[in-house]
Amino acid sequence: MQEAASAARLGTILRHLCPRTGAAALTAFPTSAQIASVKHPVEFHYTLDNNLLTPEQRHFYDENGYLLIKNLVSGEDIERFRNQFAKICKKEVQVPGLIIMRDVAIAKSEFVLDQKAVTKVQDFQEDEELFRYCTMPQILKYVECFTGPNIMAMHTMLINKPPDSGKKSSRHPMHQDLHYFPFRPADHIVCAWTAMERIDRSNGCLVVLPGTHKGSLKQHDYPDWEGGVNKMYHGVRDYNKNLPRVHLVMEKGDTVFFHPLLIHGSGMNRTQGFRKAISCHYASAGCHYIDVKGTSQENIEKEVVGIAQRKYGVSTPITLKDTWMVRGRLVKGERTNL
Numbered sequence: 001m002q003e004a005a006s007a008a009r010l011g012t013i014l015r016h017l018c019p020r021t022g023a024a025a026l027t028a029f030p031t032s033a034q035i036a037s038v039k040h041p042v043e044f045h046y047t048l049d050n051n052l053l054t055p056e057q058r059h060f061y062d063e064n065g066y067l068l069i070k071n072l073v074s075g076e077d078i079e080r081f082r083n084q085f086a087k088i089c090k091k092e093v094q095v096p097g098l099i100i101m102r103d104v105a106i107a108k109s110e111f112v113l114d115q116k117a118v119t120k121v122q123d124f125q126e127d128e129e130l131f132r133y134c135t136m137p138q139i140l141k142y143v144e145c146f147t148g149p150n151i152m153a154m155h156t157m158l159i160n161k162p163p164d165s166g167k168k169s170s171r172h173p174m175h176q177d178l179h180y181f182p183f184r185p186a187d188h189i190v191c192a193w194t195a196m197e198r199i200d201r202s203n204g205c206l207v208v209l210p211g212t213h214k215g216s217l218k219q220h221d222y223p224d225w226e227g228g229v230n231k232m233y234h235g236v237r238d239y240n241k242n243l244p245r246v247h248l249v250m251e252k253g254d255t256v257f258f259h260p261l262l263i264h265g266s267g268m269n270r271t272q273g274f275r276k277a278i279s280c281h282y283a284s285a286g287c288h289y290i291d292v293k294g295t296s297q298e299n300i301e302k303e304v305v306g307i308a309q310r311k312y313g314v315s316t317p318i319t320l321k322d323t324w325m326v327r328g329r330l331v332k333g334e335r336t337n338l
């Protein structure tokens, strides 16, 4: 009698943990103890086991494509990133390769030389102080669950979402980060995004469509927004507008890890403050480059290559791959493919 009950429970848990077997979704979530009581190894599709993630966390990422870890980066570290960002904006330090981007509403009006004009800095891999973010052990421990032990920091950003100018251009359209990346497999890429202050709907938090990481890479274009769109802020052309949206409210230091196919964006900043977040996209060094010619990524390759050629004053043909090869930095293990 007892045995039959526990066998039924085991079956229930296994069905819950292996949704791809086609069993109906369950409403109750198994506890750690229940999962630990399962004798058969449980299969997870999107994470590797390094004894850090709990089965619940691995299950959550499999189903949703993101995982939020509270309080992962200290207030002191965030203060240092803030200070360095301010120095960069004031031109007290010059960082080779850094892209400083102003909001389209400001870029097209007067020029103000301070952080009020800067909507994000990108490619800070040569700035020791900001790049510390990408090498923090507590972040890399999580990253390894997605990428394995050989880890490349591919893309770095500090986003300083400005108070909206009234044109709604502080929004970031819904997109998949993989659109920008000519490397695969997607499952071995992950973004770490850390809130540098409390971020909620008022200042434009991340908005995600849970589960969309299980889909494919979609066609991206500039959204048809009246007030203008920032350069390279492509959005998914068509996505199911009825899918549930989750607003990720985060406190300072909270960090979200998310899959590069997860459809996400961010709302406009309705406050007077500059909403700050720091992020890094990591990939397994074992990933390989692909040629995006003939794919939906051709449009972004054209734009990125155009900007890179202007920036470095080169006219020789380069590819999207070349622009990533020079930006990627090994942060753990061995640099193999990328």
Ligand SMILES: CCCC(=O)SCCNC(=O)CCNC(=O)[C@H](O)C(C)(C)COP(=O)(O)OP(=O)(O)OC[C@H]1O[C@@H](n2cnc3c(N)ncnc32)[C@H](O)[C@@H]1OP(=O)(O)O
Residues within 6 Å of the ligand: 099, 100, 101, 102, 103, 104, 107, 108, 122, 155, 177, 178, 180, 229, 230, 231, 232, 233, 234, 281, 307
């Ligand atoms: C996982 C990844 C997800 C993402 O990365 S999504 C976002 C990707 N964003 C980027 O890659 C940042 C791209 N931005 C840049 O490369 C630069 O900021 C950009 C646009 C080339 C401008 O840099 P600079 O050339 O130094 O700036 P500039 O003041 O001399 O302006 C040159 C021309 O560009 C225009 N511009 C500047 N910022 C803009 C903006 N935010 N949106 C639209 N247009 C913008 C600016 O008006 C000027 O145009 P014009 O020559 O006057 O017609």
Ligand SMILES: Nc1ncnc2c1ncn2[C@@H]1O[C@H](COP(=O)(O)OP(=O)(O)OP(=O)(O)O)[C@@H](O)[C@H]1O
Residues within 6 Å of the ligand: 171, 172, 173, 174, 201, 204, 205, 207, 223, 235, 247, 264, 265, 266, 267, 268
């Ligand atoms: N007309 C639109 N077309 C496509 N994407 C949009 C549109 N309006 C908003 N978005 C995107 O949806 C996400 C959420 O934006 P939105 O401005 O609705 O913020 P929000 O945080 O949901 O704010 P609110 O509290 O007003 O609902 C962002 O990625 C934004 O760029």
Ligand SMILES: O=C(O)CCC(=O)C(=O)O
Residues within 6 Å of the ligand: 157, 159, 161, 172, 177, 206, 264, 265, 266, 277
């Ligand atoms: O901080 C944000 O608004 C998110 C930006 C983002 O998703 C991106 O740059 O890819």
Ligand SMILES: [Fe+2]
Residues within 6 Å of the ligand: 175, 176, 177, 264
């Ligand atoms: Fe993104």
Ligand SMILES: [Mg+2]
Residues within 6 Å of the ligand: 267
């Ligand atoms: Mg909204």
